[in-house]
Amino acid sequence: MAWDTDATQRKLLLAGARQFAAAGFAGARIEAIGADAGVNKERIYRYFGDKRAFFAAVLGHELAGLLDGLDVTGTGAEAIGDFVAQLLDRCERHPELPRLLLWESLELDAAVAIEQRRPVCAHKVDGILTALPALDRGRAEHLLFSLIALAVGWCELGNLGSAVVGGTMEWETRRATVVAHARALATGMTEEAEASEASGSPRSAAPAPPAGTATHPPLAAEESRS
Amino acid sequence: MAWDTDATQRKLLLAGARQFAAAGFAGARIEAIGADAGVNKERIYRYFGDKRAFFAAVLGHELAGLLDGLDVTGTGAEAIGDFVAQLLDRCERHPELPRLLLWESLELDAAVAIEQRRPVCAHKVDGILTALPALDRGRAEHLLFSLIALAVGWCELGNLGSAVVGGTMEWETRRATVVAHARALATGMTEEAEASEASGSPRSAAPAPPAGTATHPPLAAEESRS
DNA sequence: AACATCTGCAACCGTTCGTTTGGAGTTCGG
């Protein structure tokens, strides 16, 4: 039979995504990845180096496309809701993605493949800016970050969920809730941006604290738990 | 010298919190925990059983108090912003907390110490309900969940952040942003709840999808990435 | 066809990890 080293590498990357998503870098076993891929584990070392390098390769391969193909189409808060709905659906269909994203932040010092990921994110920020023209770029970036945090949180913080809400939650309920929250966030941020624009404060990279109450002092009198 | 077994256990729990927060369950080393605590690692087995049981003990000890002492005081969206500000400050002062929360969801099947944590969460939900009387209990629970997801995400998803926003972010900027987002979420959800109330739909545990556009179909035509 | 080169695999190696054990010191009731 002819050899297909690319297929072997792909099988390893896919099995790596499954195993690393399930157990993280420290918890995943090279042996198990090889077995999952139906390939001898030695291949990992020849193709990717060592375990860390392979982990980075898997993360790059999967996470670079987290937002790929998703788009902010239309205008207004509905556009933001639709975008988050797409993101949620992708997270449900590929549950490894949000988990890998979390493992990356927890187990790695720096993000992998930023060169590929940054322009994708920037493109989503552009979409947000056209959907919500009242926002400046800084605010749009922060909004994108919060939207991803919401989607990932609602997909993967199941244990926290069982402490906050009573029983388990249907997927449709969760989906509708996150979309509603995303829209609420979009409308709220638009209003806040317009208000801060109208108040004449010079637009800066860092959005000024909202006008509601005075800026929050760091709460000197907090008990120093445990 | 007199023995102080309680102090020994406390030292182990504290060192365990540090080590597990840094490396997770699979990544943390019993040896390192013992060394960090200045105690022989064998103590862990006599006091807590095995590594898993010790992990659960550490999580219970730390996470039960994640929201302890935090309160939703006042009314309106500002109250929600203040609450999130408190939560953020706690996360900054105790960086193990958000990390342990994430490890718990990633590495454990079920939440630890739900019996203690649920009433604490319910109390925060009560606070949200008095601050935003337009919300029903389901919506308030979901809001609390999203607020925690936002706070934890902004504290611990640093790698994602470097892909979304350009350089690093000052803590004060982050704090102001999350508080603004929390307020925006609160006002947006209030409006959404009032609208759905006015539209005469019977209030149900699961909030009805917002009225903006039709409910989102699961997007049949999505490419099936990799 | 001969040669070097590459793929794929089973077995192996040295280390590290979680867990246990044996024993020396300490406390406390009677």
Add this chain to the structure above:
DNA sequence: CCGAACTCCAAACGAACGGTTGCAGATGTT
């Protein structure tokens, strides 16, 4: 003051892990 029960530790143990090696078969080039 005796002895059972407990605290603490150094050392050891067996399993599991990341990584390597040696070899048999396949490929491509000349």
